[in-house]
Amino acid sequence: MTTAQPRHLLDGSHRRMFIGGAWVEAASGQTMETRNPATGVVIATVPRAGKKDIERAVAAARNAFDGPWSRFKPHERQKLLLRVAELFERHWEEICVSDTTDMGLPIARARGNANRVLGMLRYYAGMATALHGQTIDNSLAGDIVSYTRKEPIGVVGAIIPWNAPTAASVWKIGPALATGCTVVLKPSEEAPLTPLLIAELMAEAGVPDGVVNIVTGTGTEAGAPLAEHMGVDKIVFTGSTATGQSIVRASAGNLKRVSLELGGKSPVIVCTDADLERAVPVAAMSVFANSGQICIAGSRLFVARQIHDEFVARLAAYATGLRIGNGIDPETEIGPLISLRQLQRVEGFLRAGSEEGARLVVGGTRLSQGALAAGNFVAPTVFAGVSDTMRIAREEIFGPVISALPFDTLDEVVRRANDTPYGLAAGVFTRDLATAHQLSRRLQAGSVWVNTYHAIDPAVPFGGYKMSGYGREGGTDHLDEYLNTKGVFIRID
Template sequence: MTDWKARAAALYDGSFRPMFIDGAWCKGRSGKVIEARNPANGDLLATVPQGDAVDMDAAVAAARKAFLGPWSKFTPFERQALLLRIAEAFEQNWEDLCLSDTLDMGMPIQRTLGNSRRVLGMLRFYAGQAVTIHGQTIQNSFPGEIYSSTVREPIGVVGAIIPWNAPIAGSIWKIAPAIATGCTVVLKPSEEASLTVLMIAKIMQEAGLPDGVLNVVTGLGTEAGAALAQHPGVDKIVFTGSTATGQAIARAATGNLKHVSLELGGKSPVIVCRDADIDQAVPVAAMSVFANSGQICIAGSRLFVAREIHDEFMRRVADYASNLKIGQGIETDTDIGPIISARQADRIAGYLAAGPNEGAKVLAGGNRADSPALQGGHYIQPTVFGDVTDDMSIAREEIFGPVISALPFDTLDEVVERANATPYGLAAGIFSTHLGTAHKLAHRIKAGSVWVNMYHAIDPVVPFGGVKMSGYGREGGIEHMQEYLDTKAIWINTD
């Protein structure tokens, strides 16, 4: 059995970890650093540079040089081979990558280890896609006189900004399609969780990634992130994070009319119909929120339950929540790990207080978790609220914590209207044993992804993204590749 505590001590010892620009490891112009602390206990893991606009200029210049230079000569087959080597390197280093995520942002180690199929699948899927890029021959209005066709070309330098809640998968979802299409990347990880992204850069460099194809600038969102979003040398911005930040990035990108893809917040509904299989639905509905301590954009935090089964269902969800183990992420039996930071824990605690103040009833949890074993960390009990109404803040606002709001409903027409009455549209879940009911609800719910009798399923071949204020653009599937390509029309006079 792996001794995760011993491996953790060997992996991060509080030392400085430089950022990565043009194949070199750099301290950053300002000399300022950001502390990376373990949210489970407050221990210092490492320090990273607090990059600024000058560092971002250097990274964008390196990405542009690589894009116009040797990288542009790589054939689709060579890009495919590179991605396959990276996948092999990830497989060999998988436990260290997962441990890094667990230490840096708190996700339980069993959950990070379980993401291997998704992450390695992404790398190999995009490797396959690298050799499928093609244009079309078009039959125009001048047959025999003018030949017309299209080619698909890499969009250029991609600026990627990712959040702290899933650094491994979040990074690969941005980097892999860029490599597959021949783009280059400047990646700004969250200041709350940068260490795994730096490890990813090292692994990719050792796998043969050419200099400048990937650059990682650590720093604050208000400094390095803002500089990347508005940089005139960036051709496309891809961002995952809050809706408010996504709006700011979209405004900043107008300077040179960058292409923009945004995967933003959500307040996703989970609908449990009266004919649902309760034994199946209870744990899935609960973990649609409690997974990763609720720090997931697709959390099914609005739990709509048919009135006929509401009381029994919510009693069982509350019992399930009360029996989840709260602990440090490196403990293999942990169900609920820490919240990323004291600031985020305080924000969630504000909603725990707001619920009862607005009339909701606490069915489970409702407080911070503060046992002696959790000292120094940021923990919130998995919480279930009953007697919730649609106008309460806990039912309207994205909490990004382990908090469920239960809402009874009477008819399918009613629940569709209420489920859609939100500015968000990222995901939804439906539980029903009636195929017709499931189909009808799935088509009527306004969301980018709808899961039926399941939740959280994400696969490289299936597109993922939101509608309304949950963003635009898709990640995954062939649609994702198109986000990194431009179409050029070519006309040839053959007369």
């Protein structure tokens, strides 16, 4: 690493991006601000990269892939990932403060993500030495031995959102290091700082120059050129469905491999026999966690009619009791939305809910009193009297808004839950094992949680059905996304 910069700062300082092992500015010299969404204060400026910077980063990644990185053995990649995990653990508080300050995640929640993120890194380390092909008996004439090889796909372009900078970065970089690929990662312009901190830790761990590159910029000016670049072998993207569709079109130039984790409008189903003491807080935080800025938010809450009113009343009481404020306060449970633009979008959904006839039970307003005045805060909101055709029940809001909908039969609720273009996740609350298995099988979603939510394990594949994307993150399926399979035939007679 050359042109060293000081340890990660959140005081309005300028940060450079990381390309080919060096801290560099954008070719244009342009910069952009990133603000603390709880206070509106500028916490850093970063380079505003463009096409030339993407070309430089892809070239660095290609040189690393073709150069010394290609000679790393699986056990060496494993050892490297374990060093990265060790550094993450040592600097975990710094990472948490970065996420909290840059995108508003309550620090208590950030700290609680340690097992998940460190677990991912160590899982990928373990998998680095477990990747292999197979010997295959064949029916060809002559004496021929055939086998397969698993080979790294090459240069990976990764584009991540602002709602989970640490986990999203690791979900992209970890499998690349395990498989022997190289990465150009473009973080969201609204939360670029933690990925830059991660670049520092990667370099400190000894990741060779060019293996991991972090390019800061907007989606139009940096993300689109990365998706289109003919030197990129694979694009992995987490974000909106509309942007995912654009990436698919952009990938056609060289038919690069694509993995997409896109939007969702996930159903949560509460059956008559549910344990309400457990179901209420879990269903609430399936949406209110991270202020609803979660792709898997269980924002369509289907409650059996017999318990609907009681459940909604309990849910409203729970929402009212949540502590809202600056995420840096360890007592904070609900932080701000990422930006004024996102705040205005959520406010539009709040108006639409009332205008279309939904009954506002709790919340529904921007919070701007006292210490909240300069931030992008929305009260946790519950609507009842919602119909399946309302915008708040159809569209992804990405805010702390729950739509409660009663149902009468399991067949009915399955049909309604599946009546969406999305299929990322679903939740079920029941004490009946048969019901749990039936609903888990019938719901069209990549993940189904029963009597829990947000449970994500590095060894379990995660991804979507329908317009929630394709490809998987987690498990052996994830590593396969970064590998080519080569068939080899050798005649030995």
